[in-house]
Amino acid sequence: MPPIVIVTDSASDIDQSLQQTLGIEVVPLKVRFGEEEYLDGVTLRADQFYEKLRQSPVLPMTSQPSTMDFAAKYKEIIARRGPDVQIIVLTLSAALSGTHQSAVIAKSMLEEAADITVIDSKKASFVYGLIVVEAARAALAGQSKQQVLDLINRYIESIQVYFIIDTLEFLQKGGRIGKASAFLGSLLNIKPILYLDESGVVTPYEKVRGSKKAVSRMIERLKEYAGTSPVKAAIIHAQSPEEAEALRERVQTEMNVVEAFQAEVGPVVGTHTGPGVLGCAVVKV
Template sequence: MNIELIPLKVHFGVETYKDSVDMGPEAFFEKLAASASLPTTSQPSPVEFVEAYKRAGASGASVISIHLSSRMSGTYQSALLAKSMLEEDGCDLSVVDSRTASYGIGMLVVCAAEAAREGRSKEEILEMIDTIRRQTKIYFLVDTLEYLQKGGRIGKAAALLGSLLNIKPILSISEEGEVFPVDKVRGQKKAMGAVSWIC
């Protein structure tokens, strides 16, 4: 669909992997379960974006670059810096803060690519992205509290009690692009039911 992915980097100690290039989801979760500490991530460099933008715009095409919420990552800022580095090249580039993550970004990117294939203008596509983003709510469950505790989001006592009671937090992403708690339910089945009811 003429979509290019510029991956974030995942760091497990001194080992670095490009997300979905050097390490897929299955390998990531296996390594996560075996690791004593949480991995960290880093955004692509502005130079990586510049190279991708030059490739995408080589034929004179407009480029729309959609990114992980700026409240969750520095990726959007890195892309903006790359855009400023290309100002003299006349690249027709729009950088978009999706204010979402995961499936939310994927949905925006695929809709934009389909619209481009249908011959929609850059302005129409940007307006469509904004409309979809504002009308979409993402809800998700956390299967274990272990990583919230390791990441300092909740204390050990809360994680232990939550695990003993089989608490499943229901989370969402705000209009500003930040994760926030919606509810907490005991058990996976009840949590899925609660998400269905919220939606």
């Protein structure tokens, strides 16, 4: 069976040790503070990013990988794994970034050289990072390309994610606020619960007073989806490790969790959410 290689972009926020263990190939996005440009996860780690965010007089900006960045990655994989390699690319939501388009155009440049499939995750951060990890595991376990694609599509369609943020300021200024603009001007201590809709757009779910109530409502909604089914969960946070660990403990106690991940929101997604994000993604297995 031809080898399968899973490719993603750095906004998936997959820990480098997982990338290396599972053979996941990552194309970095770029983060810019004024005239200073960094490669997400390569020359700028999450902790360094949030420190710069606190100190910088200017808000950061992000940019997608170029078509040539993806083409170079595809060529590198083909050279290393041979012309029969099968490449599956899972990208950040096309509704949030042009990354998906870059990956697709790069594929069109190399269609005769390799078997490449590009998929829009319609998700962000480790929400699709979890899907990438599961796809890489399936490929390593010897599943066929079609089996891996079926798994990816099933997870994209069924994974549920809810998150709360400290402020809508970063989403608004970065132009990624989507339908959550309905929550602008909320009263003090009102915590907006958001989710990504079927097209990958940030969408309001509910406004709750106080963080504790918001977390409980988020868990309640995920439990309505999961019932007693076994699930995999991903706790996602930005500079909130204690809150993330507490959320993880609750999710594992209150739901039938067979595996739980914990990931920090990296520089690309963090540019548009700011610190203080706390969320949970759950998918039936």
